[in-house]
Amino acid sequence: xSDIILHIIVAVVLFGFIAMFALFAVYAERKIAGFVQDRLxxxxxxxxxxxxxxxxxxxxxxxxxxxxxxxxKILFIVAPxxxxxxxxxxxxxxxxxxxFIPASTYTGLYFIMAVVSIDAIGILMAGWGSNNKYSLLGxxxxxxxxxxxxIPVGLSLIAAVMIxxxxxxxxxxxxxxxxxxxxIKFLGVxxxxxxxxxxxxxxxxxxxxxxxYIIFFVATLAECNRAPFDxxxxxxxxxxxxxxxxxxxxxxxxxxxxYAMMFLVAMLGAxxxxxxxxxxxxxxxxxxxxxxxxxxxxxxFWTLAKTLTLVGIQMWIRWTLPRFRADQLMSLCWKIMxxxxxxxxxxxxxWRILVMN
Amino acid sequence: MEVFLFYAFAILAISSALLVVSLKNTARALFLFFxxxxxxAGLFLFALADFVAITQIMVYVGGVLxxxxxxxxLSNKELLKDLQQISGSLFSFPSWQSxxxxxxFFGVMVLGIREWNSMELPQWMLNNIQSGDVxxxxxxxxxxxxxxxxxxxxxxxxx
Numbered sequence: 001x002s003d004i005i006l007h008i009i010v011a012v013v014l015f016g017f018i019a020m021f022a023l024f025a026v027y028a029e030r031k032i033a034g035f036v037q038d039r040l041x042x043x044x045x046x047x048x049x050x051x052x053x054x055x056x057x058x059x060x061x062x063x064x065x066x067x068x069x070x071x072x073k074i075l076f077i078v079a080p081x082x083x084x085x086x087x088x089x090x091x092x093x094x095x096x097x098x099x100f101i102p103a104s105t106y107t108g109l110y111f112i113m114a115v116v117s118i119d120a121i122g123i124l125m126a127g128w129g130s131n132n133k134y135s136l137l138g139x140x141x142x143x144x145x146x147x148x149x150x151i152p153v154g155l156s157l158i159a160a161v162m163i164x165x166x167x168x169x170x171x172x173x174x175x176x177x178x179x180x181x182x183x184i185k186f187l188g189v190x191x192x193x194x195x196x197x198x199x200x201x202x203x204x205x206x207x208x209x210x211x212x213y214i215i216f217f218v219a220t221l222a223e224c225n226r227a228p229f230d231x232x233x234x235x236x237x238x239x240x241x242x243x244x245x246x247x248x249x250x251x252x253x254x255x256x257x258x259y260a261m262m263f264l265v266a267m268l269g270a271x272x273x274x275x276x277x278x279x280x281x282x283x284x285x286x287x288x289x290x291x292x293x294x295x296x297x298x299x300x301f302w303t304l305a306k307t308l309t310l311v312g313i314q315m316w317i318r319w320t321l322p323r324f325r326a327d328q329l330m331s332l333c334w335k336i337m338x339x340x341x342x343x344x345x346x347x348x349x350x351w352r353i354l355v356m357n
Numbered sequence: 358m359e360v361f362l363f364y365a366f367a368i369l370a371i372s373s374a375l376l377v378v379s380l381k382n383t384a385r386a387l388f389l390f391f392x393x394x395x396x397x398a399g400l401f402l403f404a405l406a407d408f409v410a411i412t413q414i415m416v417y418v419g420g421v422l423x424x425x426x427x428x429x430x431l432s433n434k435e436l437l438k439d440l441q442q443i444s445g446s447l448f449s450f451p452s453w454q455s456x457x458x459x460x461x462f463f464g465v466m467v468l469g470i471r472e473w474n475s476m477e478l479p480q481w482m483l484n485n486i487q488s489g490d491v492x493x494x495x496x497x498x499x500x501x502x503x504x505x506x507x508x509x510x511x512x513x514x515x516x
Contacts, residue, residue: 106498114419118414147419
């Protein structure tokens with residue numbers, strides 16, 4: 001019985017964290033947008049506008065739930081729940097610290113790939129259920145984009161998994177620091193198992209993973225439908241795409257799912273490529289920096305620091321680059337990213353057999 | 358708890374599958390098919406086949422179901438209307454082939470369960486249980502699956 005209560009507590013804590021993160025990420029996004037566009041951003045509500053997003057969510061919560069008369073009622077109501085639920089499921093297998101993970105399964109990474117693809121069904125459901133041409137166009141664009149970009153994401157993850165030899169995200173993180181049971185070699189030549197830190201991260205264990213990581217980052221940006229890949233939403237053409245008809249708490253859930261997805265892919269990238277909960281500080285002689293900064297509390301700190309930095313980069317990109325055209329989006333995926341990902345896959349295999357044995 | 362979850366998934370799978378074939382609204386039926394596939398994945402988990410369960414979601418939900426919905430959206434409205442008229446009631450005459458097939462399959466399953474209860478475990482199962490060669494929920498199934506794919510199953514096809 002206590003097991004079940006623990007599972008419920010973990011889920012509630014994660015949900016609370018995602019909700020808080022979304023609130024302050026929206027605030028950060030507005031401030032970053034203000035900085036990039038040389039204005040102040042929200043300044044009125046609270047000190048420096050800190051309470052702005054809390055005021056916004058209060059407004060959304062007390063809005064009336066409107067069902068437009070021509071919608072498919074069931075699909076329209078269920079869609080936001082499925083969109084958020086798909087992303088929320090992904091958090092079950094992400095590690096926060098050494099052995100500090102909601103569910104340590106041997107199929108963790110594969111599980112995330114699978115549940116994120118459910119997201120596409122939810123978006124299609126929202127677009128179809130809204131019975132609105134803009135929504136349907138937006139959701140068809142979203143599906144075309146998400147299904148195409150799942151291929152470079154999958155290939156880049158396979159390239160990384162060929163190096164790590166496990167799908168368990170906790171073990172993947174474990175293999176990139178001083179707690180590793182297997183020897184770690186910096187660039188395949190210099191043994192750094194005791195030194196740890198930034199030198200032991202996957203992108204330095206096998207340097208081609210740096211290219212793979214860039215592919216992963218760009219492709220996941222497209223998977224979360226974020227600018228510059230936000231043609232499914234495209235405010236100026238589709239007035240919001242698949243969530244045109246949504247209002248109140250349902251819209252809040254779709255919005256929450258977008259920010260949860262941003263955090264999920266940023267954290268996944270952090271765990272697989274740049275060490276997850278491992279410290280970036282190496283042991284230097286008697287200065288045991290890596291030993292001092294490893295542990296559950298430090299692990300959570302480093303995970304959050306890395307992930308929030310990556311989320312910040314996502315926002316920076318959003319407000320810097322203009323939106324891609326649909327054909328440019330597809331040619332970037334099929335003509336550039338997939339061939340490079342395939343080449344990296346081959347290099348991964350050779351690296352594992354010839355260098356890391 | 359596990360028994361409760363198993364029956365919940367089983368009931369969900371069967372009832373949603375029945376609804377999929379009997380619903381008049383094709384769009385809703387297709388989206389409901391997602392629940393059938395998802396609860397089937399849950400049932401695979403109870404057979405300790407987590408890799409198969411996740412592949413089920415990945416392939417069917419991420420690929421096949423989206424293709425089906427797109428095929429539905431792009432198909433002719435008049436054609437769909439004809440189809441919907443044919444499959445009006447569950448036991449109408451044009452569906453006698455599927456009814457026969459379903460009943461035959463049900464008969465095979467009932468027979469299988471009866472046979473299973475009436476006899477002892479097969480010898481190879483007893484041997485494996487005795488030598489401890491069984492899968493536990495905490496085992497690394499993926500590694501075993503990979504080794505089996507390279508080793509046993511390949512040789513089974515190569516002979």
